[in-house]
Amino acid sequence: MTESRPAVELKGITKRFPGVVANSDVHLTVRAGEVHAVCGENGAGKSTLMKILYGMQQPDEGTIAINGEEVRLRNPQDAIKAGIGMVHQHFMLADNLTVKENVLLGAEGLHGIGKAATRKMAELAERTGLRVNFDSLMENLGVADRQRVEIVKVLYRGARIVILDEPTAVLVPQEVDALFDTVRAMRDQGYTFIFISHKLDEVRKIADSATVIRRGTTVGTVNPREVSSRELAEMMVGSQLPSPETRESTVTDRVVLRVENLRLNAEDSERAVLDDVSLTVRAGEVLGIAGVEGNGQTELVETIMGMRKASAGRIELVDAEGNTRDITKLGTLARREAGIGYIAEDRHRHGLLLTRPLWANRILGYQTRRPVSNGRILDLAAAREDTRRIVSDYDVRTPGVEVAVGALSGGNQQKLIVGRELSGDPVLLIASHPTRGVDVGAQALIWDRIRAARREGLAVLLISADLDELIGLSDTIRVMLRGRLVSEADPATVTPAELGSAMTGAGESHSLPEDVA
Structure with a gap:
């Protein structure tokens, strides 16, 4: 059952970057013992907000309270001490190390590296459904077990509040169901989850509450079981939930x-x-x-x-x-x-140079072809102009084509790539x-x-x-x-x-x- 007291309270969180306000007066209340989804399109400010909660970035304005006590999270170590763990979308694991070594890495002082550590790890593995030999190399594990190792890692460090960033992105349906069973069981044991996802059917399936963020600002908090996926989508982007369905056949014999x-x-x-x-x-x-x-x-x-x-x-x-x-x-x-x-x-x-501007990324793979090259010499003015076209045609949200592509959200990076690849005929x-x-x-x-x-x-x-x-x-x-x-x-x-x-x-x-x- 969901408890009444808040585990996390973010009030008036604002974060500015050059040319961009990533978060503007965001409010988020997550109650202890619940699964709370944070929804929003890429670029809405979800990732920035979670980085602030995990101490990876500092807010320009606003306050953070954990279990009713206001805190300042200057780095991830502060967040870990406050009982917060984060399972990133791209796993932070070393393939050449064993499961046990991955869990212990950086946390050797908590339970040592001997039998006490192994007992603690076994207890957490049972709790999360991780059934692998701790001496197995990480590179030999499937994606679902890798994800469980990540969860064991944050629990081993004492986390009671767990941020799951797009946790189902690489799982098949059966693995998603198993993950959700684990999350529900842990929620019932008093753990609190913040679930970041753009898959609205999954949000409605697993979350007790959902807060929607649009263009850096809180839109509202709803019970996901009382709204439809379409209604959630409209809150997020102001449009209906898209469908990938392709009705007509265009297949040729060629x-x-x-x-x-x-x-x-x-x-x-x-x-x-x-x-x-x-x-x-x-x-x-x-x-x-x-x-x-x-x-x-x-x-x-x-x-x-x-x-x-x-x-x-x-x-x-x-x-x-x-x-x-x-x-x-x-x-x-x-x-x-x-x-x-x-x-x-x-x-x-394999798709981007994150520290380089958008126009330089437009050139990648096309450095011998028009419009960015005549085959021998790059035309940087043409590259900038064609990048502006892609930004407009593919709704890439950016202050300009001179911005480093790493400053864009994942969705906007992906739209730039799709625009580039389809522009090459x-x-x-x-x-x-x-x-x-x-x-x-x-x-x-x-x-x-x-x-x-x-x-x-x-x-x-x-x-x-x-x-x-x-x-x-x-x-x-x-x-x-x-x-x-x-x-x-x-x-x-x-x-x-x-x-x-x-x-x-x-x-x-x-x-x-x-x-x-």
Whole structure:
């Protein structure tokens, strides 16, 4: 049951950056023993507000009270001492260390490093449902167990208030259900959760209360079970909840991408990371790849893009004039010049230079092509002008094109990337988790632009952990398991539960039911 006293009270929080007011007089009250969602589009100020609560940034105005006592959180260490923990969307784990070492790192003084530490860890692992050997290397764990390790880490440090930042972004439906069971059980034990999400159906499913922030200001707090997803969306962005559903078929007979018998061996062995993968994508088609993360989707994309060298197999690309080109041995830039647009899975690692301005990021991957280059010399004035066009056409919210792209919210960074990649007139777009971590407004725009490009004949290879997105946008879905394409599904008939089951290899067969395979 939700207690009456507040665990967290933020009053009048204001935070200004050069040219931007990220938070303006924000009020948030989170009661002890509840799951409280904070909703808002990217750029609304959610992340800044949580960084302030976790001591990563200081407010210009306003006060913070924890369990009724006003505090000043000068850094994350102050927040941890106040009983606050944060599980970041991008996990803060060292793959080359064991589970135990990851939990202990930086907290060796709490319970030592011996039996007392192991007992405490075992107790918390039981509480969170983490059932792994503490001596297991982190790199061998699936994404759901990695997330539980993150939760164990913050609890080990004494957190009673846990911030979950987009916790379901990389989970399949069954893993989401398991996470929610864990959160409910811990809530019943008196833990308090602040749940950051743009998935409104999940907010309504897990949260006891929800506070909506729009353009840096508190809009209101509601009981999510008493409002619809549409009403929540209207509070967030002033529009209806978008749908990824694609009704009309635009698939043609013209093959744009042909992958034949592709194999990729692990760097340290002859073990196949990709094993005999064959697929085709046609003009006007969205081919969706479903799979639990770690089953070869990332390697497939990076091999097609030339970021990894195939051990065997062939990759062919057909240009707009119908000319077939073997690109198996080409470098990444040559493949992009041949007509491949690329929305990377990790926009920070492979899509952007965070410290550089928007116009410089417009040039990335297009430094040999117009309008930013004549093939030999960059045209910086043209790059700035075309970046302004993308900012306008794709609703990238920024004070200007000279701003460092790292200062933008995740959704606005993603809209810039989508605008850049679709501006290059690609024949094939590889879209890897194109709406991960973005709000409903940015999500709707990205879906609309992919659908519009598809109608114009663009071939799209879509990889997504959002099964509604995958089903809604795709013309065909292939399921990837342990580096192989194991089954095919019709998006018109398959359900997220059936797709999730196939992704996890449930049952004796890896195939979907006959009526959907």
